[in-house]
Structure formats: C-alpha cells, structure tokens
Amino acid sequence: MSKFGLRFVALGYxxxxxxxxxxxxxxxxxxxxxxxxxxxxxSGNTLHALELTLIITAIAVPANTVxxxxxxxxxxxxxxxxxxxxxxxxxxxxxLSPVVVGLSLLLLYGRDGWIQLPFRVxxxxxxxxxxxxxxxxxxVVREVVPVLREIGEEQEQAGATLGAxxxxxxxxxxxxxxRWGVAYGVVLTTARCLxxxxxxxxxxxxxxxxxxxxxxxxxxxYDNFDVVGAYSASLVLALLAxxxxxxxxxxxxxxxTQ
Amino acid sequence: MSGGLATLYMSVIVLLPLSAVVWRSADHGTHGxxxxxxxxxxxxxxxxxVAASVIVAIVNAVMGTIIAWVLVRDSFxxxxxxxxxxxxxFALPTIVAGLTLLTLYGxxxxxxxxxxxxxxxxxxxxxxxxxxxVVRTVQPVLHELDQEMEEAAAALGARYGTIFRRIxxxxxxxxxxxxxxxxxxxxxxxxxxxxxxxxxxxxxxEVTSVFIFGRIESGDSTTAAAVSTELLVISLGxxxxxxxxxxxxxxxxxV
Numbered sequence: 001m002s003k004f005g006l007r008f009v010a011l012g013y014x015x016x017x018x019x020x021x022x023x024x025x026x027x028x029x030x031x032x033x034x035x036x037x038x039x040x041x042x043s044g045n046t047l048h049a050l051e052l053t054l055i056i057t058a059i060a061v062p063a064n065t066v067x068x069x070x071x072x073x074x075x076x077x078x079x080x081x082x083x084x085x086x087x088x089x090x091x092x093x094x095x096l097s098p099v100v101v102g103l104s105l106l107l108l109y110g111r112d113g114w115i116q117l118p119f120r121v122x123x124x125x126x127x128x129x130x131x132x133x134x135x136x137x138x139x140v141v142r143e144v145v146p147v148l149r150e151i152g153e154e155q156e157q158a159g160a161t162l163g164a165x166x167x168x169x170x171x172x173x174x175x176x177x178x179r180w181g182v183a184y185g186v187v188l189t190t191a192r193c194l195x196x197x198x199x200x201x202x203x204x205x206x207x208x209x210x211x212x213x214x215x216x217x218x219x220x221x222y223d224n225f226d227v228v229g230a231y232s233a234s235l236v237l238a239l240l241a242x243x244x245x246x247x248x249x250x251x252x253x254x255x256x257t258q
Numbered sequence: 259m260s261g262g263l264a265t266l267y268m269s270v271i272v273l274l275p276l277s278a279v280v281w282r283s284a285d286h287g288t289h290g291x292x293x294x295x296x297x298x299x300x301x302x303x304x305x306x307x308v309a310a311s312v313i314v315a316i317v318n319a320v321m322g323t324i325i326a327w328v329l330v331r332d333s334f335x336x337x338x339x340x341x342x343x344x345x346x347x348f349a350l351p352t353i354v355a356g357l358t359l360l361t362l363y364g365x366x367x368x369x370x371x372x373x374x375x376x377x378x379x380x381x382x383x384x385x386x387x388x389x390x391x392v393v394r395t396v397q398p399v400l401h402e403l404d405q406e407m408e409e410a411a412a413a414l415g416a417r418y419g420t421i422f423r424r425i426x427x428x429x430x431x432x433x434x435x436x437x438x439x440x441x442x443x444x445x446x447x448x449x450x451x452x453x454x455x456x457x458x459x460x461x462x463x464e465v466t467s468v469f470i471f472g473r474i475e476s477g478d479s480t481t482a483a484a485v486s487t488e489l490l491v492i493s494l495g496x497x498x499x500x501x502x503x504x505x506x507x508x509x510x511x512x513v
Contacts, residue, residue: 007332009321010321013324013325014343017382017386021386071264071267073264074263079261080265085268085273088494088497088501091497092493097447099447101275104276105275107281107483195349197353198450215353215354219353237350237351237354248349
C-alpha cells in the first residue's frame with residue numbers, strides 16, 4: 001500500500017513539474033498548424049541565431065574538452081602551487097549565477113577593463129564564447145576525475161618504466177581508459193553550451209541578427225509578442241535536450257564505486 | 259606541465275573575471291560597497307531569493323528522496339524512462355524551462371492555474387531546475403545500501419517508519435544534505451527560468467540575479483558588482499562547505 005503511495009507521489013510530482021509543462025510546449029507550438037512554425041524557423045533571424053549558437057558551441061566544447069582533461073589530470077596526478085584554488089574554483093561555474101559570470105566578463109574586457117584586446121570582446125562573439133566556456137567548464141573535469149582516481153597509476157608507471165614517453169603513455173594508456181568519461185562529459189558540456197542564456201545575454205548586448213543566440217532569440221521573441229517564434233525556437237532547443245538525454249543513456253558511464 | 263597549464267586556464271577563464279567583479283565592487287570604497295548592498299531593492303531581492311531557495315531546498319530534500327527511493331526500490335513499467343527524464347532539467351535550456359512553465363502555469367494555463375508574476379512562479383521555476391540534484395546524489399547511495407539490515411530490523415519487529423528513521427536515513431543523510439546544498443546554491447543564482455515567469459516586480463518578485471541584470475542594463479555596474487560579490491561569497495561558501503563535509507564523511511568511511 002505505502003509502496004504504491006510513494007510511487008504515486010513521486011510520479012505525480014514529476015508529471016506536474018516536469019512532464020506536463022514540457023509536453024505542453026509541443027502542443028502549443030503546433031497550435032496553429034505547421035506552416036507558421038516553418039515560416040518562423042526559416043526566417044533569417046532564427047537561422048542566424050541557430051548558426052551563432054552552433055559556432056559558439058563548436059569553439060567552447062573542444063576547448064573545455066582539451067583543457068578539462070588537462071585539469072582533471074592535474075587535479076588527480078600532480079602536485080603544484082595553486083592546486084587548492086584550482087580545486088575549489090572548478091565547481092564554481094555550476095553554483096554561480098550566470099548573470100555574475102556575464103558581468104565579470106563585461107568588467108574585465110569592457111571599456112575600462114584590465115584587458116584590452118585589438119578586437120571587440122564585449123557585445124560581440126568573442127565575449128559570448130568566453131562566457132559559454134566559463135559556464136560549461138566543470139563538466140568534462142567532473143566526469144574524468146573519478147575515472148582517473150579509479151584506474152590508478154600502475155599502468156602509467158609500468159609504461160614509463162618500459163621507456164614510453166609521456167605523450168605515448170597518455171595516448172596508449174590514459175586516454176583509452178578515460179574515453180567514456182570524456183564522452184559523457186562532452187555530451188553534458190554540449191547541452192550546457194547550446195542552452196546557455198544568462199551569461200551570454202549579459203555580454204551579448206542582444207543585437208538582433210548579430211549577437212542573438214537561439215536562447216536569446218526565444219526570450220526576445222517572447223518579449224516582442226512573437227509567441228510562435230518563441231515556441232518554435234524553444235521546440236528546437238527542447239528536441240536538442242531530448243537528444244542529449246538519449247546520448248547520455250547510450251554512453252552512461254558505470255557508477256564510480258565509492 | 260599540465261599543472262601549470264591547468265592553473266593558467268582556470269586563471270584566465272574563471273579567476274581573473276571574478277577578481278574584476280570583486281575589484282569593481284570596491285570602486286567607491288567600503289562605504290560605497292556597503293551602501294550598494296544595503297540598498298532597499300537589493301536587500302528585498304536577496305531576502306526573496308534566499309527564502310525561496312530555502313523552501314525549494316526543503317521540498318527537494320523530501321521529494322528528491324522519495325523519487326530516488328521509487329527509482330531504486332520500486333519497479334514498474336517505464337521506470338527506466340522516468341529515470342532518464344530526471345536529467346531533463348540539466349539538458350533543457352533554462353529559458354525554455356521558463357517558457358514551458360509559463361505555458362502550463364501562466365495566464366493561458368489549460369488547467370486555469372495562473373501562478374505567473376507571483377512568488378509561486380519563482381518556486382515552480384526553481385523546483386524545476388533543481389530537481390535532479392537530490393535524486394542524483396541519493397540514488398547511488400541507496401543503490402549500494404545493503405537491504406539485509408532493513409530485513410533484519412523488520413524480522414525483529416521494527417515498523418516501516420522506524421526502519422526508515424533508524425537505518426535508511428542515517429545512511430543516505432549525507433547524500434541528501436550534499437544534494438540539498440547544491441540545489442540551494444543553484445537556486446540562489448538562477449536567472450533564465452525565472453526571468454519570464456516571475457514578472458520581475460521590484461520588492462515583490464524580483465530575484466537577485468534579475469536585480470543585478472537590471473543594474474547592468476542601467477549602467478550601474480558598481481552596485482551590480484557589489485551584489486554579485488555577495489552571490490559569489492554565498493556560492494563559494496556552499497561549495498567549500500560541501501567539500502569539507504565530503505572529505506569528512508569519506509574519511510569516516512575508510513576507517
């Protein structure tokens with residue numbers, strides 16, 4: 001009896017908070033048929049927003065994959081000055097308000113900022129890329145660190161004893177062992193990059209047709225009473241999110257043993 | 259080599275920008291900082307944000323544990339689909355989450371429930387985005403928990419409630435707490451899912467992230483930086499607490 005009670009409570013809660021709202025968006029999008037959705041999605045601004053989202057993601061994901069693996073290796077295998085700070089800061093993007101992230105980049109690269117580059121950073125694509133890299137930084141690190149701890153160092157040391165260079169050890173021993181953790185981290189990073197809104201919106205200046213990503217396009221369309229536009233772009237993002245869930249299930253790493 | 263590289267990357271991407279925020283917040287001295295964070299509207303938004311995050315964290319503690327329990331101990335058709343749905347709030351962009359909630363619980367709600375532009379809408383948005391935290395921290399611990407202890411207690415005549423309180427809860431307690439702390443930290447900084455549905459009325463439904471956003475838009479970056487520094491301190495504080503707590507409990511496990 002109480003077993004069914006708990007099941008009812010759990011599933012009812014999930015239905016009200018999660019399933020009902022997300023399914024309703026599919027219905028609302030196609031409320032007036034397929035045609036307006038198609039017109040909205042094939043408009044220049046939507047396509048440009050999608051393109052910009054994909055460009056930013058295509059830069060941020062590889063950067064955070066390469067440096068994420070380096071960070072994880074450093075945290076697990078190395079001792080170096082500043083390790084404590086690195087360790088404490090690596091999770092911060094998960095817990096920090098994205099608006100603060102956006103502001104930090106405005107202040108650092110803006111008019112009176114400490115760093116002045118020969119090209120425009122703030123209110124332009126480079127700033128949006130930096131914001132996206134900031135918020136999606138932890139995912140690869142967090143997936144790779146437990147795997148590295150679990151596999152231990154014996155094989156790497158054996159390789160070194162037999163005369164392998166550190167590049168060979170990484171390519172032949174470490175990388176094959178962590179590849180599923182990396183893959184899972186990459187999927188999470190990609191989802192975060194595609195969906196980032198707060199940090200990007202602050203640094204973008206929201207210039208229609210120039211610095212508008214797909215998430216910003218959703219918000220701007222809604223504010224301009226273009227409900228079909230907002231729902232259509234949301235639908236694309238929701239489908240990408242569902243694709244992410246499917247990928248997560250395909251490459252789910254084994255639970256790291258505590 | 260990789261240690262230096264890692265430190266450099268963290269410094270450029272995270273540490274340097276955040277230092278710029280803290281630096282700017284002190285632009286007009288400690289007095290300026292103090293008057294920025296004691297600004298009525300800033301205080302009201304922070305009170306609202308922290309109170310909403312506490313409420314949401316408590317609801318998550320209960321509902322997250324129940325959901326984790328149902329996913330691990332119960333079995334029913336479609337369970338694996340429900341299990342993968344838990345991660346949807348991680349995968350779904352926050353602005354889309356806000357729009358979906360507005361669709362169901364807004365002015366055009368098919369059920370006639372209109373929570374838009376009230377505090378309830380903030381609770382809803384925060385519950386949506388923080389759903390996975392407690393479930394995903396409790397689930398693996400519950401999975402590893404040996405059911406023999408519970409069976410022994412049941413055989414000795416302990417009732418369901420007693421078994422849960424005396425055996426299950428002490429084992430999953432640390433996981434619940436760390437999930438709750440993460441959910442709290444996430445809720446305090448939430449922006450995208452709240453911004454469409456809450457109406458952002460100063461003193462009523464304006465959360466701190468939205469307040470900071472407004473200050474940035476109106477060019478008052480010193481106040482924005484001061485209040486951001488407050489959020490930064492809260493986030494770092496929660497993370498360091500979780501870290502210290504984890505180190506203590508894992509050391510305890512190994513002994």
